[in-house]
Amino acid sequence: MKYALIFALSVGLTVGANAQSFHGKKITEDGAIPAPELVAKLGDKSEFNTKVQGTVESVCKMKGCWMKVKTADGQTMRVTFRDYGFFVPKDIVGKQVVFEGTAQQTTTSVADLKHYAEDAGKSKAEIAKITQPEKAVTFVADGVIVK
Template identity: 25%
Template sequence: MKIHNLLCGLGITLLVSTADAKTIEFGGGANMNKLVAAADVLKNSEPFTGSEITLSGEVVKVCKKRGCWMTLKVDNGEEINVKVRDGDMVFPMSAIGKRAYATGVLEQFELDIEKTKRYLAHRAHENGEAFDASKVTEGMSLVRLKPDAVTILEMQ
């Protein structure tokens, strides 16, 4: 709980201390009162699945076709996907390299090997990357955030 409070305070301080920064907001902006450590969520997602939380990280990828998802790199170096229904929000490519806060419901999916291949092929296609389905040997767990509000800090 102390870590949670510390992270919330740090996030709020970061937002307040960037008075010279512009922000891009979707859905009224992220709810900083629900900020949790993304590393903790990725370590054990079960307690957070189905709950509305706020995660933060550096935007490292954005959907090139529709801007319907972005990938956040969190403090421990892991990544989490933030996905909206096409057209609900359009994340700009210019968000790459920026700090983002996303508030939404955490989802978790267990994909069998065939669904894993389709998912990874789709992601590769969206990114214009090659994909070799023969290298996929097992299913995967997918944890992502379905946001209803996002704040992206645009530094001047």
């Protein structure tokens, strides 16, 4: 009986350790490209539908309404969620994610950059330093898997 209890506990811990959470549209990991390869795949296109795997660098501290994922050369890409239809947990920094949707070449306005900085908990001094729009690759996700 003692061994059965130990076995049951070890199976439960193993299953819990491998748990994934799904947000938005239910997707699979199949065919996901590493985040650092996305910019090259996007190339000159204004947008590109794909599935990406990467590491979360930061998350909106207000309600999980966006996340930044590490790309190449220490850069990050902002990932928002289609029509704000879902959010991700605020405690996923450092975790692996897979997300599916549309990568886009965008220019983010100063007002939006300041809003994102505020959501990230930046100081008023840091927010005041934002004076130029930012050109970047961004992503609008339809679904996210948090590993």
